[in-house]
Amino acid sequence: MSPTSPVALPWGRRYLMCPPEHFEVVYEINPWMHREVKVAPDAAVEQWEQLRATLQTAGATVELMPAEPGAPDLVFTANAGLVSGRTFVPSRFHHPERQVETPHDVAWFRAAGYDIRKLPAGVEHEGAGDALPFAGALVSGYRFRSDLRAATELSALLGCPVRSVELVDQRLYHLDLTLCPLDDRRAICAPSGWDRYGQRVIASLVPEPLELTAEEALTFCANSVVVGNAVVMPACPLRVGRRLEGWGFDVEVCPVGEFIKAGGGCRCLTLALDVALGPAEAPLDDGGRARG
Amino acid sequence: MASETVVLEGHIVDSLILAKVLDQILESGAEYEVVDFDMGRTNLDPSRAVIDVSAGDPDELDRLLADLHQHGVNRADVTDAQLEECRVDGVLPAGFYATTNLETDVHTGGRWQSVVNPEMDCAVVVGDEVRTVPMHRVRAGDRVVMGETGVRVHPLRPASGATVFEFMSSDVSSEKPKALMTRRVAERMRSGRERDARILAVCGPAVVHTGGSPHLARLVRAGWVDVLFAGNGFATHDIESNVLGTSLGVSVERGSQTEGGHSNHLRVINEVRRHGSIAAAVDIGYVGGGVMYECVRQRVPFVLGGSVRDDGPLPDVITDVVEAADRMRAELTGVGVALMLATTLHAVATGNLLPATVETFCVDINQAVVTKLADRGSHQARGIVTDVGPFLGDLADELGAR
Secondary structure, eight states: OOOOOOOSOOSSSEEEOOOOOTTOOSSSSSTTOTSSSSSOOOHHHHHHHHHHHHHHHHHHHHEOOOOTTTOOGOOOOGGSEEETTTEEOOBBBBSSHTTHHHHHHHHHHHHTEEOOOOOOTOOBGGGGGGEEEEETEEEEEEEESTTHHHHHHHHHHHSSSSEEEEBGGGGOOOOOGGGEEEEEEEEEEGGGBBOHHHHHHHHHHHHHEEEOOOHHTTTTTSSSSEEEEEEEEOOOHHHHHHHHHTOOOOOOOOOOOOHHHHTTOTGGGEESOOOOOOOOOOOOOOOOOOOO | EEEEEEEEEESSTTTTHHHHHHHHHHHHTEEEEEEEEESSSSSSOOEEEEEEEEEHHHHHOOOOHHHHTTTTTOOOOOOOEEEESSSSSTTTOOTOOOOOSSOOOEEEEEEEEEEEOTTTOEEEEEEESSSEEEGOOOOOTOEEEESSEEEEEOOOOOOTTTTHHHHHOOOOOOOOOHHHHHHHHHHHHHHHHTOOEEEEEOOOOEEEETOOOOHHHHHHEEEEEEEEEEHHHHHHHHHHHHHEEEEEEETTTTTTBBGGGGGGGHHHHHHHHHHSSSSHHHHSSSSOOOHHHHHHHHTTEEEEEOTTTTTSSSTTOOOOOHHHHHHHHHHTEEEEEEEESSOOOHHHHHHHHHOTTSSEEESSSSSSHHHHHHHHHTEEEEEEEEEEHHHHHHHHHHOOOO
């Protein structure tokens, strides 16, 4: 008997990105950031453009939000918030340095026709950086940037079950550095980033994990963007690439070294806009109008 | 011991957060009791657990709760108990909280504090520690807990390894294998001894009438009794039987009435009064054996509480009943096992003073005594319906008392 055939992700064809015009490392809020390590602006623009082009070539559409001076990490749109259908839940950032981004994020989504639904004051959550949909649930990381209690709030705001996973490695400070859904059965997983309960929660959700070693996880290879059959990765250890190709995925390595200086890879630079979490949700189409 | 009620809510089941929190409590050396759990109806509904967490001391508890906070554990919103000062010595403010004999905590100063000496029908006074205080002992200025807000009572839990409780949990009945029950009482006494609990014997005169006195004396001599409560009758007949060989005039050897025996107990009381105390009568050689003799010799403290029916009484009998109860209270520290031996009034009086955590065995030929004890609130009492004399013989043999 052949195993159950995997079904491609129902999301990941439309992304929001923000050009790196004002991107630089001016503060240190994760172990990767060092103010003395300067960003090369031209290289950053070049890498970002290549990422956008790769996503588009893979079949995704990319929408842009304008960069803002004084908000260097606005480029990491994954952290803007969570999208489900026509609802946008803006992040409540842990660090004051990033809290300046939220008004810009809210303005863009409001203008695009989304309902803005906010987390209660004091409940921190860093959007798609710390929460990814898989198997009908939203998997949400907590501890370094997001509060556990955000899970209950997100479930109520978005109408979907939420599974929480405790993150334990400061270097893998967001969930999207440890988990990358590939299709409805498979995901790149970095168990070294989770506590033993989180490992069990993911094991119960993901039938066929591609488990990374701790060393592989630190290449940011889980911080990849999946567009249908294409996996757009900031780096790809040989073993991981072989496994992905063995499963039938096309691996596209898209180096984003300038952004890794700030602790972000390909996934961090994108926010999927076509996610529908609740049963009644339908994603907004390209024109910004709700589907019927 | 410090404890706190905490609430954990959200998607705590599928995400194994509840399992993690409970594991973490145990791994830290603390303990928990889930006092309420409301499971979400669907995978979208949050679940809610209310958990009592107990740790060795307040600092340990604070550290644990700080660690658990990141997993969504918050202190439950508990209101402090309302306190009111006594205005007059011996008079409680109206509306005072009336205690049970169960383990009780009072929320005061933002945390739960255990009542150090649970006792039924008292008030609770909050000072450096939280204590039960009987009405007549409160003093003007004492801060008394009012109403039930901020008070919680723990249901009775079986003592460690206390299979005897399961064994004897059916209604008290004479239809029980006596030898087995005697062995189980002996086991509980041994277990109490192992955990440094004191053993209390509460005795009625029937102990002497039924020939149990020499066996109880053996138990005292062998160190199986740490404190003894009785009345004038028990002590008198114990001494009478050793000095004159009769109990209430009846020969303890032959079981027959002796001539002039009806006054024997009066003559004995009179002689002990002449010596000034039971201890003095023992020291001078007037009393040469028996339970009271062994208590004096082994320095086992005893409290003899008086009543209006008493002849004499013996000089050691405390005729002020309030003072007698206070003396009994003072002797209860550390008591973990209580044997109520063929006595109704002293069993009920002692039961009123005992915390429910004290393993209590009530031995009486009349099963109504056990029922009465339970009816007065000593629900922990387990009954053995049997003749106390042979029971004490078997118990002393079982414990190897010579």
